Every structure is written in structure tokens, then in C-alpha cells.
Amino acid sequence: MSMSREEEGDKAWGYLMIRKEAIIRYLAQAERANRQDIAKAIKASPELTSVHLTELRHTGDVRNAEWPDGSKLWFLTPRGEGRFHYYERKDKDRAG
DSSP states (O other), X not given: OOOOHHHHHHHHHHHHHHHHHHHHHHHHHHSEXXXXXXXXXXXXXXXXXXXXXXXXXXHTSEEEEEOTTSOEEEEEOHHHHHHHHHHHHHHHHHHO
């Protein structure tokens, strides 16, 4: 049985949120990381990871610092840390 366009959209939205959640969880653990390290950790391409990082930056969940050599390190903002704590509470509620 095939999915309707709405169901396919909901599934795609779910994958998008899972990737963003994975980025937030990884940065909470690592404190800061470059795009390639984040991509490896969440098992996504660097290009897709870059898109998600940009979206999270626009929402205020992550920030980046650019070094003179042009490399960027990404880290959580206080808002992103709050979101991470929300995910932790959600995990505890599901577990127990």
C-alpha cells in the first residue's frame, strides 16, 4: 500500500527532526565540533548536515565560530541546551 503525499511529507518531516535532534544531542556531548565530525556522528552527508546546522542557527539553537583559516566550529546556545534537556526529559518519560 502506498503512502499519500501528506503521509510522505510527515515521514520526511520526522527524518528532518531526527537529524536536528541528533545534531543537538551530539553537540551537547561533544561541546563543539566541525561539520565533518557532526556528519560522521549522525551518519549524514556533510552537505545535509550543513543545511541542518544553518536551520538550527536560524532558530537560535546553535552558533558557530569561524577561525582565521576559514574553518568553523559549531556549539549549542543556551536555547539549544534547553532543547537538549527537553530531549533528556522526553527520554526519561518514555523509559519510565
